[in-house]
Amino acid sequence: MFHGDDGPSHNKVSSVLLSWYASNKRVLPWRDPQGLPTDPYRVWISEIMLQQTTVPTVRGYFERFISRWPSVQDLAKASLDDVLHEWQGLGYYSRAKNLHKCAVMIVEAFDGTFQTAEKDFLSLPGVGPYTAAAIQSIAFNSPSTVVDGNVERVIARLFSLKTPLPQAKAEIHKLAGHIRSEEEPSNYAQALMDLGSSVCTPKAPKCVICPLEKFCSAKKHNPESFPIRQKKKEKPTRRGIFYFIQDDKGRVLLEKRPLSGGLFSGLMALPSEGWDTTDDDPVTRLKIKNIKPLPEKVRHVFTHFSLIAEVRYAESTIAEGVWVFPEALSNYALPTLMKKIFKLTLPETVE
Numbered sequence: 007m008f009h010g011d012d013g014p015s016h017n018k019v020s021s022v023l024l025s026w027y028a029s030n031k032r033v034l035p036w037r038d039p040q041g042l043p044t045d046p047y048r049v050w051i052s053e054i055m056l057q058q059t060t061v062p063t064v065r066g067y068f069e070r071f072i073s074r075w076p077s078v079q080d081l082a083k084a085s086l087d088d089v090l091h092e093w094q095g096l097g098y099y100s101r102a103k104n105l106h107k108c109a110v111m112i113v114e115a116f117d118g119t120f121q122t123a124e125k126d127f128l129s130l131p132g133v134g135p136y137t138a139a140a141i142q143s144i145a146f147n148s149p150s151t152v153v154d155g156n157v158e159r160v161i162a163r164l165f166s167l168k169t170p171l172p173q174a175k176a177e178i179h180k181l182a183g184h185i186r187s188e189e190e191p192s193n194y195a196q197a198l199m200d201l202g203s204s205v206c207t208p209k210a211p212k213c214v215i216c217p218l219e220k221f222c223s224a225k226k227h228n229p230e231s232f233p234i235r236q237k238k239k240e241k242p243t244r245r246g247i248f249y250f251i252q253d254d255k256g257r258v259l260l261e262k263r264p265l266s267g268g269l270f271s272g273l274m275a276l277p278s279e280g281w282d283t284t285d286d287d288p289v290t291r292l293k294i295k296n297i298k299p300l301p302e303k304v305r306h307v308f309t310h311f312s313l314i315a316e317v318r319y320a321e322s323t324i325a326e327g328v329w330v331f332p333e334a335l336s337n338y339a340l341p342t343l344m345k346k347i348f349k350l351t352l353p354e355t356v357e
């Protein structure tokens with residue numbers, strides 16, 4: 007199966023990887039500094055935060071989150087608004103809402119313990135096969151196969167996989183399971199992730215110092231060309247109008263987005279129109295007047311589309327909503343797009 011020079015056994019690959027990991031593991035805030043098994047609550051929070059987000063960004067959020075809610079019981083008792091507020095800037099807010107919902111379910115249905123079968127854990131909102139396997143493997147040393155983006159890259163290169171992603175996912179999962187250490191699945195999972203993050207990097211992989219170099223099929227060709235990916239469709243562009251409405255006291259009008267779903271669900275935002283699935287007409291609904299466009303446009307990229315946001319200054323004295331003094335905006339859970347708009351409209355009060 008391997009194309010390496012000395013025809014290694016699968017055990018040899020994991021044992022070489024584990025020796026490398028013993029002296030090269032990354033220091034991460036969710037890992038135990040002594041190398042003891044990681045608290046499953048910490049694995050869970052970190053894995054949810056790391057979805058779509060890089061390790062350097064997650065570090066600070068993770069440390070603040072854990073110091074505020076050190077256990078799943080603490081998180082279950084928190085208000086959703088507080089959780090969203092702590093999450094602001096990380097994006098993909100459905101992750102925060104599901105995290106909060108899950109904490110309540112874990113306390114109520116699983117007695118506050120994570121020591122539950124992978125399939126039970128999979129029934130929780132926002133928990134996919136990857137997260138369930140990561141908790142089982144990393145926290146409980148169970149023989150689950152954990153495949154994140156780093157692992158996908160290492161495996162695709164080791165085996166020079168010709169199948170493009172995402173179709174190759176099942177094959178990669180199978181191959182990663184094939185070379186898994188049965189004795190140390192937790193360290194194996196983390197070692198593969200660390201190797202992908204620090205050695206087998208997307209650009210310029212450091213093959214000369216790679217412990218798996220002699221087993222690797224892609225090293226002599228063009229490792230950067232793996233994993234092969236299907237061409238992505240270009241994202242469509244939408245345009246929307248956001249109303250920066252102030253009253254005669256200088257307060258800004260915010261509205262809570264519906265909790266029932268959609269973009270920015272449950273977060274505070276400026277009234278807007280034209281870009282999401284609602285057919286809101288804030289000008290009529292809020293009796294907005296003295297509308298003046300801001301010359302600059304704000305650009306923001308969502309998962310499925312890019313947005314060009316036009317900002318319009320406006321006034322209203324009768325609009326209902328939450329009127330907030332600019333210096334108090336940081337007390338609210340605001341999506342990154344709103345922060346970008348406030349950087350233009352309130353440059354002195356928003357970081």
Ligand code: SF4
Nearest residue numbers: 206213216219222229
């Ligand atoms: S030899 Fe190079 S391409 Fe192969 S796993 Fe190591 S770093 Fe990645």
